Amino acid sequence: MNPLARHYTRFRVAERLLLTGHSHQAWPDVAREGVLEAFEDAAREVDGKWGRALAKAERVREGFRALLADPGGELALGGSTHELVLRFLSALDLRRRRRLVTTDGEFHTLRRQLARLGEDWLEVEVLPARPVDTLAERLAARAGDRTAAVLVSAVLYEDARIVPGLGGLAEACAARGVELLVDAYHALGAMPFALPAVGLGSAWIVGGGYKYLQLGEGNCFLRLPPHARGLRPAVTGWYAEFDALADAPRPDLVPYGRGAAAFAGSTYDPTSHYRAARVMDYFGAQGLTPEALRASYRRQVDLLAARFDALGLDDALVGRDRSTPLDRFGAFLALDTPRAAALQRALVARGVLADSRGRHLRLGPAPYLDDAQLEAAIERLGEAARELRSEP
Template sequence: MTSFKHHYRYFLEQHPGKLHCAPHSHHYWPDVTRQAQLDYWDDSAQGVDHKWDTIFGKRIPAVQRQLAELLDHPAPEQFVFAQNTHELLYRVISCFDPAKPLTILTTDGEFHSFSRQVKRLEERGNVTVVRVACEPFDSFSERWQAALSAQHFDLVFTSQVFFNSAVVAPPLSSWLPNVADDTLVMVDGYHGCGALPTRLREFADRIFYLAGSYKYLQAGEGCCFMTVPRNCQLRPEYTGWFADFENLAKPQQATIGYASDGLRFAGATMDFTALYRLQAVLDWWQREQLTVEAIHGYVQNLQQEFLKVIDELDHPLLNRSALLHHDLANHGHFLTFALCNEAQVLELSRLLREVGVETDSRGCRLRFGFALYHDPVDYQQLKKAFE
């Protein structure tokens, strides 16, 4: 089996003897991203104020094209960047009139960037949020469809892969045709993009798709993006000067203008170092012909090798009966074990950490992630925790 560890030498050398099983939380960066840091510095030194011409004229279009190819999206110009998905999420929400009632359909398995924000919105009194429980997973699709049919919603928000279980949500094709045309649909793709083969072509003009580089795109924090449907005429109230970059030097009109492409949801000045790192990762994948399909296949094999070790442990808590999943053949890039209480999770985490195995947890759920910088033999290290 091919090993990819030599592509992550800088990070791995900083953590000798460690098995990092939390790439779904903070992925190690491949070595190619180190030069990208310097490239941004050099472009800034050479361009100073004119560096924006390089960033908007060359770097952003290049990464837009790469992401569009990665996600099978027909319109690269509809990708807009921000430092985090929360910025982009709130720009979309700011398109709704706060004086009018707002109804939202979502799940109880969304990440805090969304779940915290909508809880705060509910304090307005005119915002209604319907949350469909993710579990039991076997019946989620039916319950989601029923909720969609029960009433009209202004906004539907769901994940591609749920962050606290790695269970894949029902495919868009199974429910999106049943959503009213005037309902705005957002999909959190953070745990899908770069991990699961994703094809947005069919839905490109219907949904807003959110993701970023912190996890499986391996470029670290600071470069998130959203796809915007073509011909979108929404006018986010939360807006910045990037949103009409082309007309910046022209006399400003009384009515605020917006770009005709995805940039209408852009914000203001940000550090684009992470975009350079992301470009370096995507360039590397293209040079090596390393597709998402190939990465996903590699990780699926790692997961099976990991589960063989789990079976050999025959541990009373850390075993397949505690594994949260719906279909391991169609699953995200981490495995989640649901234990009885948080104390059990903390104790297992401690034992694993003492032998150099880094995991992460959410309450009573212990999570193990998988990455290209793992080899199947690495998981033998788990046995040391229970000797």
């Protein structure tokens, strides 16, 4: 058994084949302690709990700052990336620059919202995400004087491809006064993503901990670049006034806090931050650094790919991209198949939890799984694929 598995007894990770690591990872047992601590603080302090709750929120910010190697970074927290993206968009000068540029490889948060805005409100250009090797360059070429923002993922959610060249894209956007928003959800916890190293100091970064960081729901963030400190989002919650209460009143102006405080929301359930703070401390105690996690995922994805190749399945039924080195992918293995949904259901029937998106069957390992579990999951995939192939 993987030594880490003993810390996940509530999720029974040693007893189940949970290949959901790219979506919903198991929570360590300390997460439950955080939930109980939130309840006890509320029961004891009643409305006085908020001092302790805000301290937990700051611990969560510190954890995200460490992952981004951005110790002084301005981070706004939110329950979802959607609410944070809305605040970001509402802070842009969309009357003067009415154009947004994005890709067809974005997660539904961006895909749906930008598609709707493009129907009646704004001009939205959607570039093909593939070939991914030229994506950053192609986005930069479309970031003109009428463009308010470019929105792109660091790792594509469908097939785990890492998007190269984002640092050059950031430079191009900054030179033209275009904001760059990078969705780092499939990067954080799956690979090192230090902003100075990837050249994204001038970019907005959105992400969260539902996936690889094991924080559960309600733990998302928006990182503001230094030049954004004076922006005032139109979609705004009353928490954005907290830091402005000491300022001289201006009846003609809606007050805002400074920096990330201006992007704050409203009353929220702090339980998510209690849970996240415990999990972040656990990651630190176990040495689960971005570098260690990247090494673990690389080894696990390599193992999954090797075992899958050994099955000798017909690529027309289910295959994978063997032309791209595995080190150019994130932390899950995406298989291409016209029967993705059927295979996913067949795996569930065999005790393997995975998921599918379109033609992609996604197999997501996790640091608490052992090699025997991964091998067993692939063996059952072979059984399921052969059964489907034999169907009339």
